[in-house]
Amino acid sequence: MFTPSQHDVRRFFCETFRKTRENLVLTPLEIIASDWIRQHPEYDHDLADVEQALQANYSVDQGQTNPFLHLSMHLSIAEQISVDQPPGIKQAFQILARKHQSEHEAHHEIMECLGEMIWNSQRTGLPPDGQAYIESLKMRCS
Template identity: 45%
Template sequence: MTPDRRAMRQPFLDAWQKFQQHLPLTPIELAVSDIIREHPEYHALFADPERALSQDWPPEHGETNPFLHLGLHLSIREMAQIDQPHGFKAAYLQRCERHGDRLAAEHAMMDCLAESLWQAQRRGAEPDGAALLDCLNNF
């Protein structure tokens, strides 16, 4: 495991541990712990930090990386909060209304966001906000 991967996963574990211990949380830790709380299927993983830090979830095995999944939730919520790209908040609220709950709406939006990030990485450029909104509006 690379130090970068460990460094990216550790804040999720720290936020969950602080939440479990009823310690004060920063705003980002509160957001992260809320998302983890909403995903009980990951609670056993977060109870075993060393496994969480070292385990791989290769997509070719049909496994979802919990940290990627939780990070996409966090990104979607932040993007909706700041309406970036412009129009994202409206798309988010429409999805929430259509699905009846924000978690289901976020799950429905993840493929578009992941595709947008993947395309940006392939191009070596910033994510295309217009393409993301098109995906969300046509999905």
């Protein structure tokens, strides 16, 4: 299994941003990433300079959103939905997209649940709990 480093992730998004702006050929994963980058123009400055991106520190304590984490979560959620893993996420996404009349807002709702699952896993040292993740999504769907 491939586990990219923080620098790998930042380089990937910066390179995708550059290739998109220069109308270069994108890989299938870059196409998906490019779509999310376009939906977040507030991150353009962060993506424009790879060296600056590699050095940046996004502190939650200072109220800073990490654009690379945010975009990575969009990619993860898109993949989860495409293969319906964990089972039920695709249906939850469809319900949330209708509820908000926005697939993007549905992603952000799912992102909250995904972040909570990851945080709980890190806090307890246990593997991520996919069932708790789906249960959290189901509560948001009602």
